[in-house]
Amino acid sequence: MENLNFDNDAVVDPKDAEIAELRKQLEHANRRDELKAEQLDQLGDAVMGLIGDKVEALADSVANREIERWADQFDISEYEYELGEMIDERLPEGLDDESRADDLKSAVREILAEANVKIELE
Numbered sequence: 001m002e003n004l005n006f007d008n009d010a011v012v013d014p015k016d017a018e019i020a021e022l023r024k025q026l027e028h029a030n031r032r033d034e035l036k037a038e039q040l041d042q043l044g045d046a047v048m049g050l051i052g053d054k055v056e057a058l059a060d061s062v063a064n065r066e067i068e069r070w071a072d073q074f075d076i077s078e079y080e081y082e083l084g085e086m087i088d089e090r091l092p093e094g095l096d097d098e099s100r101a102d103d104l105k106s107a108v109r110e111i112l113a114e115a116n117v118k119i120e121l122e
Contacts, residue, residue, distance in 0.1 A: 083111075086107075086111055087104060087107045087108065087111065090103075090106075090107035090110065090111075
């Protein structure tokens with residue numbers, strides 16, 4: 001049999017109040033986290049503002065040093081076979097030497113036109 005004297009409000013209300021309080025605490029924690037993230041972003045921007053130029057100069061210096069090291073060690077003769085293969089692939093078969101010479105010049109121009117080489121001298 002049902003208990004007609006049972007107080008539903010006494011059971012439900014404390015739980016509702018507890019849920020509301022937990023939601024309020026969660027909102028507060030989320031706002032606090034958002035504020036911390038914003039402050040961290042501002043700190044990062046300030047640090048980069050102070051050291052950004054130095055970092056960029058250092059990166060340029062390292063890149064230039066590596067380019068110079070590569071350029072000093074680069075020997076095109078190491079790629080002679082590959083270059084020859086690329087040229088031979090573009091030349092038609094069975095032509096005389098004069099015709100092959102003209103085709104070779106054309107193929108070399110085509111290969112060099114497709115090459116991506118950049119050298120800066122200061």
